[in-house]
Amino acid sequence: MILASLSIGAYVGIGIAALVVVFFVALIIRTATYRKDKTPQRLVIDEDVSQEAAATHLQEAIRFSTVSMVDEYKDNSAPFLAFRQWMFDTYPLFTSQASLTVIAGYSLIFHLKGTDPTLKGACFLSHQDVVPAPTDGWTHDPFGGELAEDGYIYGRGALDMKCHLVSVLEALEYHLAHGTVFKRDIYVCFGHDEEPGQSFEGAPNIVKHLKAQGVEMEYVLDEGGTGIEGKTLFAEGLVAMVGAAEKGNGDLEIVVHGTGGHASSPRFPSANGRLADVIKKIEKHYMPTHITPLSRKTFLALAPHTNPLFKFFMVNSDVFSPLFRFILGKASSVTNALIRTTLAPTMLWGPDARNVLPREVKLNVNYRTLTGDTAEDVRRHLEKLLHRYIKKGIVSIHMLGYSDPSAVADVDSAAYNVLAKSIRQTFPDVSVVPYTMVGATDSRFYYPLTQNVYRFGPFVWGFDDESRVHGLDERIRPEQMGRAVQFFVNLMRNSCAE
Numbered sequence: 001m002i003l004a005s006l007s008i009g010a011y012v013g014i015g016i017a018a019l020v021v022v023f024f025v026a027l028i029i030r031t032a033t034y035r036k037d038k039t040p041q042r043l044v045i046d047e048d049v050s051q052e053a054a055a056t057h058l059q060e061a062i063r064f065s066t067v068s069m070v071d072e073y074k075d076n077s078a079p080f081l082a083f084r085q086w087m088f089d090t091y092p093l094f095t096s097q098a099s100l101t102v103i104a105g106y107s108l109i110f111h112l113k114g115t116d117p118t119l120k121g122a123c124f125l126s127h128q129d130v131v132p133a134p135t136d137g138w139t140h141d142p143f144g145g146e147l148a149e150d151g152y153i154y155g156r157g158a159l160d161m162k163c164h165l166v167s168v169l170e171a172l173e174y175h176l177a178h179g180t181v182f183k184r185d186i187y188v189c190f191g192h193d194e195e196p197g198q199s200f201e202g203a204p205n206i207v208k209h210l211k212a213q214g215v216e217m218e219y220v221l222d223e224g225g226t227g228i229e230g231k232t233l234f235a236e237g238l239v240a241m242v243g244a245a246e247k248g249n250g251d252l253e254i255v256v257h258g259t260g261g262h263a264s265s266p267r268f269p270s271a272n273g274r275l276a277d278v279i280k281k282i283e284k285h286y287m288p289t290h291i292t293p294l295s296r297k298t299f300l301a302l303a304p305h306t307n308p309l310f311k312f313f314m315v316n317s318d319v320f321s322p323l324f325r326f327i328l329g330k331a332s333s334v335t336n337a338l339i340r341t342t343l344a345p346t347m348l349w350g351p352d353a354r355n356v357l358p359r360e361v362k363l364n365v366n367y368r369t370l371t372g373d374t375a376e377d378v379r380r381h382l383e384k385l386l387h388r389y390i391k392k393g394i395v396s397i398h399m400l401g402y403s404d405p406s407a408v409a410d411v412d413s414a415a416y417n418v419l420a421k422s423i424r425q426t427f428p429d430v431s432v433v434p435y436t437m438v439g440a441t442d443s444r445f446y447y448p449l450t451q452n453v454y455r456f457g458p459f460v461w462g463f464d465d466e467s468r469v470h471g472l473d474e475r476i477r478p479e480q481m482g483r484a485v486q487f488f489v490n491l492m493r494n495s496c497a498e
């Protein structure tokens, strides 16, 4: 009897072990045979796309100090009008053949009619405005557009995003000079108030205007993702990150109370001490992780280009979700932001006097919600984290402005495939990876015109470029301009030409 039950147990054990082995073998085979990338594209380079012209035109564009018209720059309209005139002078073929509608005084819709009115339009976005650039700390005049000895063009907007705006116009002028006939209508929409993040007269009204005209787009392309060194994501070669959605973005204020008093006879815990504890809690306890349908696609696109271990987890992220999310959460701040809503304590307010213990201090928390999460989820997370303080009336949470995560663009569409093909035709050995952007762009307003809203700037960003955007010494290499124009030439040829 004992023998029999033992042998049944052994059989069950062997059976389970065999199943586990089969399961893992299946996963390994699934990993080994996974090749998502489409057949590699032959590079398509037009010898007469002029890097020099594109670079020179970018230098000129930088010299218009189109700082967003808010706060002390609210009367800064002259550079915008001059910049518009420059577009007419510099791109005579395009600007004479396209019609121009001006929205809210400074935003521009150029419309170039195609030959087939049954086709939906192609829409190229850029914003004309830039953030302020006080000369202090720059090694070159931020509005000088100088090509410096180190081979970079310096200036505000060199990366964000006059490089992109100029490349779109260069490519259109190139095609028209070469007699390209466009079958599809082309819309070039240049907003004027993207940077301040709150005025939004441009993009929403551009979309309202187009919607009222019954315009539909095949796709919309804005800034956003760029080419990055694959190693940032544990991948090989160059990775072209195409933004297919944007995280939500909001602020909240946490007010912390204390007894206050004179610094000469301090009583603890003070409001400052409690605030330090609040910040520590926020930095230590993250929101839960999720793998959204889009992040699953990010991992599947990245998988063939990463190391075998990551590939195994990426391909099988549906099976190993909890473990994989744990690894990503720890791997880097970039991978962590891909899979969860993040909270960042940003600003602090306390007393003005050096010898006073405050009765009240405040903290601003900027948060970015992942698709599926809401501002309410963030509030609940904080309430749970700080419930002891809240119960005693020591801490209160005040929700400020918030915008939801954008809709998610279709990355299985024909439009996406043409975009990906055009990227592969322009950049050698590149993998194209769709993802959720952590920043915000004008493109989130454009979903009423199409599901195919993509964010990709055809530029390769180095490690410190991120900090130069909105920072000091924003700069770009002229070679980048030549290649960006080539990308738009390819994309327009692939998606718009007859």
Ligand SMILES: [Zn+2]
Binding pocket: 127, 160, 161, 194, 223
């Ligand atoms: Zn921008």
